[in-house]
Amino acid sequence: MALCLGAAWPAWAATAAGRAEDPIQSSPALAKIRDAGVITLGYRDSSPPFSYLDRQRQPIGYSIDICLRVVDEVRRRLAMPTLDVRLMAVSSATRLPLLANGTVDLECGVTTNTAERNKSVAFSVTTFVAASRLMVRPGSSIRGLEDLRGQPVATTVATTSIQFLHTTNESRQLGMKILAGLDDLEAFRLLATGRAVAFAMDDVLLKSMIATQPEAAAYQIVEEPLTVEPYAIGLRRDDAVFKRLVDGVIVDLFRSGAIHALYRNWFQSPIPPKGINLQMPMSEALKRVVANPTDASDPRLYR
Structure with missing residues (x-):
């Protein structure tokens, strides 16, 4: 099982020639976000409680909240407090292609991390086990x-x-x-x-x-x-710097215990727009992930 033990930000990495390398330039996602002044989140419009629309047609949900925590950290790391957030609706058919071609920076929906999908995109540490x-x-x-x-x-x-x-x-x-x-x-x-x-x-x-x-x-x-379906936040492949940032935010949610309040808000409380309460206690599989974060795609490791 692949463990994520935190996300130490490589403030400056030495090149072979001994010169300092800008870590943002070594991250295609962060460089794109910085240059464009916008980060794009892919969302699902009808997948409660993970990613769906409220009465004002705004995306909300468990996955959206996690992604917004990542946005806060991106703003801090890039020193761009006014970084714009673009929300883009995706479907089960379009979500992975839009990640792979860089149109979407984070896919904040209900996507299972699988070995086959890892050939075209990457995934954060697991955020839910279905x-x-x-x-x-x-x-x-x-x-x-x-x-x-x-x-x-x-x-x-x-x-x-x-x-x-x-x-x-x-x-x-x-x-x-x-x-x-x-x-x-x-x-x-x-x-x-x-x-x-x-x-x-x-x-x-x-x-x-x-x-x-x-x-x-x-x-x-x-x-x-x-x-068994381990859900995770989708991101582009071959961007270790950006993945460490995303994983670090999620691992911090786990280690601080903040994930429990977030979970209760979406799975054990009335949620908008109809006040439905799913009354779903955290599963033993997810408790194990919170205790030992992993980005493993093998479903056998969650049983």
Whole structure:
């Protein structure tokens, strides 16, 4: 497991010739932010409690709050107290390409750190640990993947859930018909309208979705987990200086205990705009991450 033991800022690094090197110039992200006078945050518009819009159509959420802490530190490190923040909506399909090409500096949503994704982008230390599960209608006989043999199943494009379903469908020859929504709400409607018998997605997102439905009792989450999903803040690859800054902010939240107040605010308290309380205590997996921060992408290390 890769441990992050803090983020010592390399104020000045000596070059091979003995000259001092500006650490900001050695960070493509920080140099871009400084030169442009703006930092760009990618957000999701409907993924409570991580990243979504309030009544004023402004992004709020757990991931947004963490990213704003990073923005504060960037302002301090660059000595730019008036650094502008640009907010850019991203989707499950666009978030990683926009990170990879430098359009977005931080992706503040609900993105799982995976080995495959690390080929194109980087991730901070883990900020949340979810599990992918199935949402079904009450009275459904579905208790696991075997019960989906030959059945239509909904999920969302460009997610780890759809990748898992495709891989498992092929390896176990389940004959599932996998239906993909462009976002979680569209995928949910496939279940709600009877076109799918189950909706596969991360449990925290399923619970949040159920809580917002007029008839919450019309849906339930299957107990058996499909996968483990370590969420993290996305950033560009090959920028060790910027990653140390981002990791340092998050590790400081963990070590100071501030993460607990932040967590309670979004997972154990009424949240805007409808005052819904998810009543989700911090999982044992996340407690372990807080005690021993890691940017590991291997889901087995979180079990």
